[in-house]
Amino acid sequence: MRCTTRLFSRALMVMGFCLAIFVPALAHAQEGELKVGSKRFTESYILAEVIAQTAQAAGGKTRVLQGLGNTAIVFEALRSGQIDVYGEYTGTIALEIVKGDATMNLAAINQALVPLGLGAAVPLGFNDGYALAMRRAQADELGIKTLSDLAKHPTLKLGLSNEFIGRADGWKGLAARYQLGGQPIGLDHGLAYDAIAQKQIDVMDIYTTDAKIDHLGLLVLQDDQAYFPRYDAVLLYRLDLPQKHPAAWAALQKLEGRINEATMIAMNAQAELASQPFDAIARQFLVQNTAQALAGGQQATLQKVGKTSQSFGAQLWQRLIGDDLWRLTWQHLVLVLVSVGVATLLAVPLGVLLFPHPKLRALALGTAGVLQTIPSLALLAVLIAVLGVIGRWPALLALMVYSVLPILSNTVAGLSEVPPGLRNAALALGMTPGQRMGAIELPIALPTVMAGIRTASAIAIGTATIAAFIGAGGLGERIVTGLALNDSALMLAGALPAAGLALCSELFFEAVDRYLRRSKRI
Template sequence: MADRPGRLFARILLAALVLCASLASAAAPVVVGSKRFTESYLLGEIVRQTYERSGIAAEHRQGLGNTAVMEQALATHGIDLYPEYTGTIVRELLKKDAPAPTLEQINAWLAPHGLKAGIPLGFNNSYALAMREDDAARLGIASISDLARSREPLRFGLSHEFLVRADGWNALKKAYGLPFTPGSGLDHGLAYQALAAKQVDVVDAYTTDAQIQRLHLRVLRDDRQFFPRYDAVLLMRAEVDERPLASLAGRIDEDAMRAMNGAAEIDGKSFTAVARDFLARGQGAQPAAAAAASAAPAQRQGFWQHLFAPDLPRLLRQHLVLVFGSVAIAIVIGLPLGVLAFRRPRIAGVLMGAVGMAQTIPSLALLAFLIAIVGSIGFVPALVALVVYALLPIVRNTHAGLASLAPGVRDAAYALGLREPQVLRSIELPLAAPTILAGIKTAAVWNVGMATVATFIGAGGLGERIVAGLAVNDTNTMLAGAVPAALLALAMQWLFDGVERWVVRGQQANAERTEVG
């Protein structure tokens, strides 16, 4: 009976490893990436479906984060290609200040990096600053130079990426002499909501954003031509065969792209459906009104439709694999570390400080760092990050559980001739099991929430819905990811509560039999 906790840990570990093994799949398809905004989602889905129409297996890893993450994903073969813009390639990736390079020149610069840009899609989506039309008219602001001369205390809601890009806020502020100081970064989709609610006054925008027309915004004229052209292309690794995508070249004009963005953001169509409708029409360059009319659905999907969408089993499986896999590995690492901290008090402080410090690392920073270390995006760096976050409660509770035992228990075991490993395995760990299990439970519940962040590097899970909902400002989509994650955390809590009660009852029954004997 004393070995029951040990057998329980072994079973948990075995089950988690089986789940991890199930993630391994057959031949890898072409992997298409996209960033965390509507247009990138849609273009990525159009590319995926175009590949599949050519008989080539393809996978779309949605919402992988900013340009730096995408660059790492290409470099580590985590993805094969993704939609990008020439201005971003030149200024952000290549760090050049060329005004209007040709695609051939861009490809000459990309060649040493093992990359190429191809399939110009047919539209320019430049950065811009936008304001509510009534405020802009009242203040007489039509251009960015007018904005620079304004002395109104305007509030800025700028996206995180725009705040740090080489062609973003700092360079724009210097070029125009803007006297404003923006606040903290804001998700691009939420910025429009904040602008409509008059919580901010100026946002960074993309010129093909559907919300510009819907919210009656004024796009400020870039009178000093600071922003370069952002012609949409596909950025890919040099060895990728772009011929199956040749039919997309020049097919999407700005009106058609704006209409597709509106179909997703305003009308509530899924990215998959909008992309399918576009490809089914046979031509993308059509008037915006016609494109919008053909793309608009009869009714926006409700919460229950989003919740029980066909992707739910896949997302749950990915989420569970991440949680159970990371907790199982953390148990294998954390239990010995907790025992070591208890046996060697001199190093306990250093050890606890190290695992505690790991908890302070911001999740996105840790994920980006691990992409470079591991050499890939997706499951492996996400799993490693979750293991790091799960270590502290397991190590701490293992140490605390062993330290709470009365010294007489160990002395009695040694008096019976048991060696130290036998005392640990048969006496100390079983008695400390309830405390240790409490730490494992904490780690598991934490990681259910932390695993939602893993979607930013293509690890999947329920976070996909949350990020997609943010991109299109759709509360139902966000809740369809957040609610299952919350229920999963509660289920994890109940599961480990039941295991704790089972272990305690086993110990009590074992003690009663010992007394009778």
Template sequence: MNLRALARATSIVVAASSLAATGEPIVVASKNFTEAYILGEAVAQLLESEGFEVDRKIGLGGTKICYDALVAGDVDVYVEYTGTIAEAIKDIDGEPTRQKIADALAPDGVEMLGDFGFNNTYALAVPREVAEARGLASISDLPDHPDLRMAVSHEFLERPDGWPGLQQLYGISEVPAGIEHALAYEALEDGSIDLTDAYSTDGELKRYDLAVLADDRGFFPVYLAVPLVRVDLDVRAKTVLRRVAGTLDDAEMSDLNAAAVFGGQATESIARSYLVDEDLLGGNGGVDAVARDSLIVRLGSNTGRHLFLVAAAVIPATVVAVFLALGIFKLPWFARAAVYVA
């Protein structure tokens, strides 16, 4: 046997076994805005509470950057929105049902898990005192109040899924003024305008005490927050991440955003409070969550993991020993060298 080939084969086996034994961390990324920071951190902490090693890439970038990184294998999980998947990532025709989205993601090796529960879509917001004084509850009420001073963001004013389509569906004759989104909330507060566009989970909704008008004709697309994961992600990690499904509504997500934007709280702290409040993560670092799981399943999983680690250490050592024995048996000079070294 060629000793150079022997050494090369041995090094490959040892390296592969070492990699398998140590495992790779789960890479958790997020998009680059407050809500995404909170959800990304929640995902990371939840995985860590169950013993997974996590590599954070919070605030990685926009939709394209995060999704491309997921497909390329540089990221294992990040939180996306169903409306964004349907319109910006995959351009799904018709109603973007869960099955349609799943089918569109599958060729990329991507899987969508259960949504958090809230819908961060477009909304129309008015000061609560204005809504109560005028009896405004839904967008259908707007045609009866043509004197409302309306100003919406320039993008919303021009998008087909913004004001033009909304105006047509609801029969609103007025055309609002354009305004920078960052200035709209202050304009509502000082009474310069009565209505603007918003996102349904904006932290500003609570700070400025705004009422969101119900989209009673279902015009706005649904933007459910969902963890996107690689299909080949550890099935145990997927099981852990499925716990977040249905745990947040619009108002609760708005409160979390407000705590970050206006309360000055760190997103890491906000994420942990959410996990603890929803009983997803024990206040002692995840022990409560672990205790909820089936003891038999946990013991089986841990036993399998330990057996794997033992095998990963023993197998390469055995391979090396066999190759050394063959070398000593076949090559007298190698045997003499081995005895000398020993």
């Protein structure tokens, strides 16, 4: 038993030493990089790659943080310096970020952004506006062509993205302007296309450069009262970017006017209909060097989809063994190992200290239990607000919080299993509390403690997939991107390796448990 305890103590020391080296390395890994962010929809993924590759071609080092979430999260990442630039839209900046009005031009927008340390520049050449759409056949049958016509049919089912429902320029204002009835349900933008195609909803919000509008035979309803402003694509950037990365900034300025609406629709189609990687789409656009070439190739892209369609199994296998598999798996493992490791270093000693004090023990377990009940996305949002950063740090902290309870509670439970007779015998032998804990109580409790670490690891492996929503990486990136593209094979290609990691974790801890119980009998 003493040998087992020494092994466990040494393992904790090694874990602490590794974390002391590794965690600071995370903070320095990103220095000197131009960090490009994106929201969680197809077009934003593509624009992020166009921006990053353009800057990299100028000799700079870039890093892309894809699928960070909605406007609020990506803007917070920019404001706090977690990213340097991302593609945004003038209407969104005016109404959502600087809280102005739809009449603001780029000069007025920049004047309002200066106090935030930000600027908007390099109009890319296309407008990607909000609109509502419905199946063309249904719209023709009901005689609906405009949003005013839609108001005459309040029983139609509305499926709108959650961001559109909550935006200042979204559902609430639109419903008030047109006197629209009905209560919309919140749907992920990518999933809404499937829902409307399967007639589960009748109306959805769309971006006017979406590739699936024509592909699914949807009719974009006319905004006959001019509610929506223009959403011209620009670069939203930190004002220190030109000084920190002058060559990259000079290269980015050459993107002005290079992407028209037909080009953007074609690139979106390459991603959503031909399942081409975002980086490959951006590379093709930059190599072609003309908007006309890509715009003229949209029909060829759509024809290619029909000719090269694969079975679901072939698509799944192709995505499963993609080039990013090991990178994402490593990122996922890092999130799990660091968070569970820190939780173990905190929870085991804390459990030992609290065990003799029932009231403090109950308070600590109750607090950990309350934190455990907070939904993961809600906890991530709170941590982003508190820490002022996105990415690995809030993700690691959230995973650590979820890992503390099972380890702490199992440490206490394991110590409670020590027979009173053994404690009395130790007292009779004159052993100090520390000697008693190290030689008797902790070795007996160790299998139960390891069961808590086992549970924490399983929770962390599953919850770490959510971390991709805030740019923390891991296998959740595939799931998040799959949601944006409505690509079931890609989502499954992220879920299956995560399930594999969970299975490997269970096998590892099962072997450790058998060893500990065999050592306990000896």
